């Protein structure tokens with residue numbers, strides 16, 4: 001059904017619909033990086049499908065020139081899973097947000113990830129409800145004052161990556177809207193992963209939660225307050241790359257590389273391929289200002305892929321027993337009624 | 343006819359035209375198995391049969407208690423029968439609880455066969471009997487036979503070396519053997535099936551066979567039964583038959599559609615009583631490319647199905663009332679995106695969790711209106727267990743041609759009930775043509791352009807070059823399908839969606855009336871009440887009354903000729919297992935004074951109940967209407 005790989009460009013991914021996000025919204029950057037990354041995959045445009053739920057981020061499929069489905073609140077993973085199961089040759093993306101994916105649709109997200117359906121799930125986390133105009137979301141910080149929490153939010157926030165890791169998602173990563181290069185790399189890795197790829201993207205909502213990530217993501221001090229994960233490399237950060245992370249038991253701590261007491265082997269070395277998600281879970285608990293916020297691929301492991309297993313069972317069943325509808329009709333006890341002679 | 347038995351006694355053989363038997367015991371007593379064997383054997387010798395299992399609502403109700411009773415009713419006859427029968431002629435009660443649970447259903451004079459060994463103090467207490475009903479005279483108006491089934495079964499199997507637990511599990515076959523003798527059925531088919539079933543445990547196979555033979559021999563030699571009965575073969579249309587429950591029929595119908603159309607079937611579902619068997623059945627058909635998905639919840643079940651339908655598969659999801667409620671929003675999405683989808687709702691007693699194992703017809707209005715906005719869908723309802731096969735095919739035929747969700751309203755009674763099904767030849771299955779949209783060079787694809795006849799939009803599946811488009815749940819611009827907030831356009835789209843469903847009336851067979859084309863009383867019905875209504879109307883007609891029966895299988899839209907039919911009768915009378923849901927729709931649509939008869943007791947209607955009610959309607963209709 002697919003045409004031979006053609007060279008597409010970013011422009012080929014842009015639909016004729018006018019983009020309707022607020023000027024300055026972080027969504028623009030994410031859209032544009034997705035459109036940039038897709039041509040590199042060599043997948044024909046007709047085999048790309050974007051499925052979304054409801055929310056600001058979920059408008060994204062309308063702006064893609066691929067196939068798309070803007071569905072209902074929280075349910076995108078279900079539609080995408082069904083589509084992928086029915087048509088495993090398609091490349092299916094899910095676009096969701098913190099409210100869509102972790103509140104109303106939390107259950108579906110969890111199950112898609114544990115099954116390891118071959119979906120690329122991008123969760124735009126702006127820690128607020130944007131489309132409904134500014135209520136606290138499941139990732140809003142404790143105590144936050146919003147339209148629906150004038151006295152402060154008393155919900156404890158959920159960590160998206162910890163949810164993904166608990167579901168043992170086979171690919172778990174984080175990036176940020178304003179670091180386009182990093183975002184591109186992470187999206188590309190996610191796109192090439194076999195199985196569920198879950199990517200949290202910190203996304204600035206200029207209208208209702210402006211500057212939510214500035215504390216660590218502002219360009220001025222980003223190098224000091226974030227750490228970029230690289231497989232097989234020690235966790236080193238800082239504008240001068242003069243600081244590292246050491247694990248004291250299961251507690252990460254900052255060490256200065258020029259500390260004469262420090263031995264290099266004490267630095268925490270990132271291993272995204274560990275089966276056991278404990279290390280990744282520990283990394284996800286690193287938050288600013290005490291520790292630098294990790295960005296990059298937390299986990300990338302191989303696990304049997306749900307839709308492939310489904311195909312495999314069908315192939316095996318066919319080998320064992322070719323389809324014969326008449327035989328199925330006649331299963332069990334049958335009897336004949338003879339024409340009556342009269 | 344008579345037969346001399348081994349002891350030289352003359353045992354009378356009576357010919358009966360119809361018998362209804364109920365096997366009842368503890369849920370561990372194997373009553374479902376005994377009932378199923380009896381059904382199959384009766385069908386094999388050419389009787390028309392109809393059966394209905396009844397399970398305890400609580401899976402782990404204590405053994406010996408009334409809530410733990412499990413029953414299986416079967417009716418067999420020498421003519422067409424439409425229901426598993428009203429009140430049993432014979433009750434086989436394996437313990438006091440089974441007697442207690444069923445006694446109120448028995449007509450005076452009915453035969454009761456009890457396993458007398460189980461009527462000891464402990465069991466009587468569990469069934470809350472102060473005194474043994476076998477001794478206190480309370481069963482005087484019945485024909486009571488006390489058979490020590492447990493002990494005779496134990497003696498029969500004493501030499502087998504099986505443990506007492508395994509021996510006890512054979513006593514259902516002893517009871518079955520006895521009933522085979524009483525109703526003159528061969529035991530060979532069951533002996534063969536036992537051998538197949540217990541293939542690996544030869545000792546168990548032999549034990550069950552011994553128990554069956556012993557029960558049969560007991561019937562022959564015991565002095566207690568002075569007569570046994572013959573029911574002649576029915577006059578069924580020639581062909582190959584098998585017994586089919588409604589859920590299996592639904593599954594096979596959908597599988598057939600997959601074969602007819604060449605499209606893969608996708609079934610997204612979440613386990614729920616009484617619909618789960620559809621999932622079990624379909625999950626066995628992987629060799630046909632059937633993909634079954636046990637979703638995390640009801641919403642994911644329909645969501646995945648809609649995703650599969652978007653991808654060009656036959657999208658099927660199934661559930662019961664509570665699950666159907668959860669699917670509402672997603673069903674609205676299928677209306678908005680105009681994708682073909684079949685939703686099976688095997689109705690059960692509600693509201694809320696209600697009575698999961700009991701039947702009801704109270705989800706019709708939910709199917710019609712249970713969504714936000716003007717959100718029309720087609721609604722069909724099979725009339726009998728085997729009809730589920732045909733209506734499942736119809737549901738897909740309409741969904742595919744009209745690009746719409748179709749709700750198929752089955753119910754618990756159809757789902758678990760069974761009847762003989764004439765196995766169709768593949769060549770006799772209806773043709774269903776499906777065409778995906780294809781790109782036309784130089785033309786911009788318009789996903790909401792409609793075919794002029796049916797107003798269906800094209801089915802453009804991902805993977806097709808040139809048709810890339812975005813579906814969505816926001817209102818669509820007519821034709822182009824882009825997002826539109828224009829009020830006039832919205833009004834047009836609301837009307838188009840309604841008109842699209844209304845036009846299905848031109849694509850379904852006209853409503854048939856059984857009996858006379860006009861007359862005093864038209865008995866209307868839908869769904870699983872078919873059997874009781876047809877039998878009762880048949881009886882009135884035989885007695886010369888101008889009563890007819892019309893059973894609706896297409897509930898939205900109604901067949902085009904329905905309004906005209908309703909006008910031809912003095913009285914239109916509609917029994918429903920709800921508080922008048924179809925009556926409400928008919929009254930609103932046709933301004934006809936449809937009279938309802940409504941009983942919502944978790945049970946199918948009985949034939950005699952309906953017969954009596956029709957009689958009253960008939961009398962009332964003959965007197966001039968009071969105005």
Ligand code: SF4
Nearest residue numbers: 022025056130205206
């Ligand atoms: S409300 Fe916030 S998230 Fe939504 S489009 Fe505007 S800036 Fe972006």
